[in-house]
Amino acid sequence: MRYLPLTDADRGEMLAKIGAPDVDALFADVAAVHYLREPIADLPGHASEMAVERHMRRLSDKNLAAGDAAFFLGAGAYRHHVPASVDHIIQRGEFLTAYTPYQPEIAQGTLQMLFEFQSQVARLYGCAVANASMYDGSTACWEAIVMASRITKRNLAILHEGLHPHYVSTIRTMAKFTGDSVADRAPTLSADAGIDALIAEIEANAPSCVVVQYPDILGRVYDLAPIAEAAHAKGALLIAVNTEPVALGALKSPGEMGADIVVGEGQAIGVGLQFGGPYLGLFAVRDPKHVRQMPGRLCGETVDAAGKRGFVLTLSTREQHIRREKATSNICTNSGLCALAFSVHMTLLGEKGLRALAAENHRLACLAADRLARIPGVAVVNDVFFNEFTVTLPGDARAIVRDLAERKVLAGVSLGRLYPDEDQLASGLIVAVTETASEDDIETLAAAIEEVLR
Structure with missing residues (x-):
């Protein structure tokens, strides 16, 4: 019992000290209907460390990592270079x-x-x-x-x-x-x-x-x-x-x-x-x-x-x-x-470095907004922004985002995902551009959107 090092005698002594007949008495306020009497269904049994590692690796391979795609996700969580x-x-x-x-x-x-x-x-x-x-x-x-x-x-x-x-x-x-x-x-x-x-x-x-x-x-x-x-x-x-x-x-x-x-x-x-x-x-x-x-x-x-x-x-x-x-x-x-x-x-950035980083983010975001605005059917909502802006697409942005992800382009966060009950927002896509996105990535994003919209 690596994480529960108590013996039965230890547990018995503690229960006697607090006047509880058994461990179940500590959970008397929990309705019996909520007790788990049987093992959790479909939970796999024990396996060797190597087998678990292989299994977890197969699961992780299903992820599309930020560094393996043209990345434009934001909406509250941003990819920046960390030294x-x-x-x-x-x-x-x-x-x-x-x-x-x-x-x-x-x-x-x-x-x-x-x-x-x-x-x-x-x-x-x-x-x-x-x-x-x-x-x-x-x-x-x-x-x-x-x-x-x-x-x-x-x-x-x-x-x-x-x-x-x-x-x-x-x-x-x-x-x-x-x-x-x-x-x-x-x-x-x-x-x-x-x-x-x-x-x-x-x-x-x-x-x-x-x-x-x-x-x-x-x-x-x-x-x-x-x-x-x-x-x-x-x-x-x-x-x-x-x-x-x-x-x-x-x-x-x-x-x-x-x-x-x-x-x-x-x-x-x-x-x-x-x-x-x-x-x-x-x-x-x-x-x-x-x-x-x-x-x-x-x-x-x-x-x-x-x-x-x-x-x-x-x-x-x-x-x-x-x-x-x-x-x-x-x-x-x-x-x-x-x-x-x-x-x-x-501390590593300092005031001068932070201002330079912000300027580069804004520069790249402006390039991206200008490029996306040239795509037929795409319109940029914002007139003032920093490194993140919203575009409208001809159709539900959620489906378009999924198609782009298949092409290893993480195009942004669809408003339909954030506001599933607001149909009037379904065409909106939030695009974030940081210093980790190159000008080639911006062109990749634009080209992929043009291809999906054809």
């Missing part, structure tokens, strides 16, 4: 052995990294304070909504139409347990992001917060300042969501435009696609007065008894550290390794 030095540095012992820094005297490497990480995120987002990361972008977004409810004493969150539908789903799931109300709607296939309609909705209600994505799910970029002004006039907070941090190497930060809370997904910097996770949630606030309402934890700089520079956990308002009813979050640790990878990659 080999990132992987080398994050495996150093001073980081790898201090996953969660409860004992600062032996976790200075991790604590210093988190302190630097917070500084990088705060500057990237145009905010005063950032925390030491969250689980991912969608749950960070929800935590921001709950934080806004605590601050404003209201419970209505207005979501802009451009917020990622997976984030909307996470918000709606969590709102079931808190009593928060959520107002949202699907986007329209238009360059007009509906900002006037959003402002009118804010003015007609008294929300706790307004949530916008920047750039949004269709890749549209717009000024957040008028939205911030409208929200503040109603006593609400503006929450800005960013799923592509590289964009902020070229665009004005949300904090500069008045966003009160900025959250997002950090995967694009330092963290690979990894078949969907683990990823990295980012969280920052513009006004320092909101620091004590932030979820998660913050690392701070101090000096030790000898006057030497050191790092500690300064704020960690979770249920293990303070009274449960006073906790602002149940975040018990963070995606520490992903935060480290983000910070290392960002």
Whole structure:
């Protein structure tokens, strides 16, 4: 029993200590109908290690890896080049052995990294304070909504139409347990992001917060300042969501435009696609007065008894550290390794490197949009974008995407996949172009679409 090293005598002694007659008594609250009495059907029996390896290899061969195709997927998860030095540095012992820094005297490497990480995120987002990361972008977004409810004493969150539908789903799931109300709607296939309609909705209600994505799910970029002004006039907070941090190497930060809370997904910097996770949630606030309402934890700089520079956990308002009813979050640790990878990659880039990377992403995206616009039946929706834009195709984009994948071209994310119940979006395709896509890849994409549409 490699992972269950207890003997029958050990188990018996523990059950006797807590007064339970048997192990089943520990699950008395689970209805008997849910008990598994027989082995799981169709689950294969045991096999040798070599046989399992061969089986898993056959399964993995069914995947089309990002590096084996012309790759234009995005919509919240982006393929960027991660230097080999990132992987080398994050495996150093001073980081790898201090996953969660409860004992600062032996976790200075991790604590210093988190302190630097917070500084990088705060500057990237145009905010005063950032925390030491969250689980991912969608749950960070929800935590921001709950934080806004605590601050404003209201419970209505207005979501802009451009917020990622997976984030909307996470918000709606969590709102079931808190009593928060959520107002949202699907986007329209238009360059007009509906900002006037959003402002009118804010003015007609008294929300706790307004949530916008920047750039949004269709890749549209717009000024957040008028939205911030409208929200503040109603006593609400503006929450800005960013799923592509590289964009902020070229665009004005949300904090500069008045966003009160900025959250997002950090995967694009330092963290690979990894078949969907683990990823990295980012969280920052513009006004320092909101620091004590932030979820998660913050690392701070101090000096030790000898006057030497050191790092500690300064704020960690979770249920293990303070009274449960006073906790602002149940975040018990963070995606520490992903935060480290983000910070290392960002350090290697520096401000100049990030701006250059952003410029190259935008250049290639413009080339791709111009090339696709020349294909009969294809129209580019966006008039302003960073490295991601939406096109409309003559037909259901889902079927076209599948045909292109057969040709080893991962053309993008179909809106029909993200919004299966919205027929008016079925022709939409989100195309993301990063520095990993060459000009030849762009031509391959265009040629493949032309062939499929013939």
